[in-house]
Amino acid sequence: MIEIENLSKAFRVAKRKNGSLLRREHETVHALTDVSFKVNSGEIVGYIGPNGAGKSTTIKIMSGILVPSSGKCQILGLTPWKSRIKHVQNIGVVFGQRTQLWWDVPVLDSFNLLKDIYKMSPTSYKRSLDELVSTLSLESLLHVPVRQLSLGQRMRCEIAAALLHEPKILFLDEPTIGLDAVSKIAVRQTIKKINQERGVTVILTTHDMSDIEALADRILLIGKGQKLYDGALDTLKAQYLKEKRIAVDFDEASDFLCPEGTTLIQKSNERALLTIDLSKTSVPVVIHQLTNQLMIKDITVENQAIEEMIVALYKEMAI
Amino acid sequence: MKKLRSSYQAAIFKLRLAQGLTYRTAAAAGVATQFFWGMILIMMFTAFYGSQTSVDGFTKSQLTTYIWLQQAFLVFIALWIRDLELFELIRTGNIAYELCRPINLYSFWYTKLLSSRFASAALRCLPILVFAYFFPKPYGLELPASPTALLLFIVALVLGVMINVAISMFIYISVFITLSPIGSLLIFSVVGEFFSGMVIPIPLMPDTLQKVLMCLPFRYTGDLPFRIYSGNVGITDAVIGICIQIFWLLFLPLLGNFLLNKALKHLVVQGG
Secondary structure, three states, X not given: OEEEEEEEEEEEEEEOOXXXXXXXXXXXXXXXXXXXXXXXXXXXXXXXXXXXXXXXXXXXXXXXXXXXXXXXXXXOOEOOOOOHHHHHOOEEEEEOOOOOXXXXXXXXXXXXXXXXXXXXXXXXXXXXXXXXXXXXXXXXXXXXXXXXOOHHHHHHHHHHHHHOXXXXXXXXXXXXXXXXXXXXXXXXXXXXXXXXXHOOEEEEEOXXXXXXXXXXXXXXXEEOOEEEEEEOHHHHXXXXXXXXXXXXXXXXXXXXXXXXOEEEEEEOOOEEEEEEXXXXXXXHHHHXXXXXXXXXXXXXXXXXXXXXXXXXXXXXXXX | OHHHHHHHHHHHHHHHHHHHHHOHHHHHHHHHHHHHHHHXXXXXXXXXXXXXXXXXXXXHHHHHHHHHHHHHOHHHHOOOOOOXXXXXXXXXXXXXXXXXXXXXXXXXXXXXXXXXXXXXXXXXXXXHHHHHHOOOOOOOOOOOOOHHHHHHHHHHHHHHHHHHHHHHHHHHHHHHHHOXXXXXXXXXXXXXXXXXXXXXXXXXXXXHHHHHHHOOOHHHOOHHHHHHHHOOOOHHHHHHHXXXXXXXXXXXXXXXXXXXXXXXXXXXXXXX
């Protein structure tokens, strides 16, 4: 469905240096270097990496917005930047930090315009709209001017706008950015539902690991423009999640021995923070050893943040 | 295909009208400004005419009609009227969304700009025309020279606003390179305004300058239709003028589309 081969993109950026006013130095920034991957129909792929890794650039190339410096990209048999107009009919795009809705008019007006832009027939438009209105519970929002919507409400409308023309592929560039927990969950459920019901292939970029855990069967990890990992999230975790952090709240000030394979980071009268080296021991074993020693009130196991995992990856790949 | 395309254009027009209605007060204020501006200009040029009734074949009543039409259709002919939204799209990178649509960007923006101008003219031109018509003689708006002149005026006016939008598209295209609209906007509005007879009516300019302006697109936006209306440009010349308008209307969008596509190839979407 999506085939990307050796995709590269370089930008020429003017460097501002203190010095000559007349001569401007340019610098080439390699946003993407030789990225290749394939995505099959119906997949949800989480596309992750730190800021500036090249995620958005890839999405923009796949959406036909940017022209790459070199490489091949075939989406449903089309090269996005060569047959842009034909290609975009197949895709829906949401850029979490931008808006595609007309600011001053009710949401429904924007939808009606999209209907005409995508040349939809009244029947298929109505069917698609009704479906989206019920899955995203937009009923009460349709007649509100976009500027009066909250970010969470607007994001739901943005996703609806991207899906209105029933695309086969959906690109989501940070769809949960800035959303509160409730809205995040609503957005995730929508994505899942759309993927299951319409069979839409989804590629999503995010910095929120729980988005990935809730949605993606497969992740693509990218850093400094290069593909670092492509596969299941669990495999990556097993490989790079070398430690976990655990916070223990206990009843009274009492001493305990750190279980083997753990390091104490912080300790107060009623709370201790430990890191568990997963190569030496496991979470259940540590919890068991702690419960034997202490009257435990609460235990929180924290996952290593995605950034930390990527840092670990960087170290290993010596980038 | 053609029929379907016109439907998204109609939708944009409706949206623009709705947006325009959101800012009704601004429209009302615009009407008042144009009205007073028109009076000031007319008083100034009347003083300049003195006791003469005609300068270079341009009569006083033709002059006042010219100025009132300029004021009534200001949103059709002024180059400084710009769509901040489009500048913002380029500057902030929201243009990404525009490029995800299955339509040619030039036509899309052209439609947006043309719609805004029609939508705001719809809200503004009538009150000014009516007021100006009831203004006491030598200062009021005259009726068109003849029914044919009125018809040709309408044709030329519509073609004129289309040329104007085609010229203004170059401002937006230039922003891809400069990232700031201020410079191009200033140059285009100062130069364009003068060349289209908004500062001094073209019939009052020196002959040599008039000849030069005939070769540029600017005077075909407002000057030509307004002079057709008052009969200062005769029927034959009006038809020739309309043919030249059609030429510009084919040439300018072609050039604009070429330049826009070139700019898009090197597009950098701002803001990640």
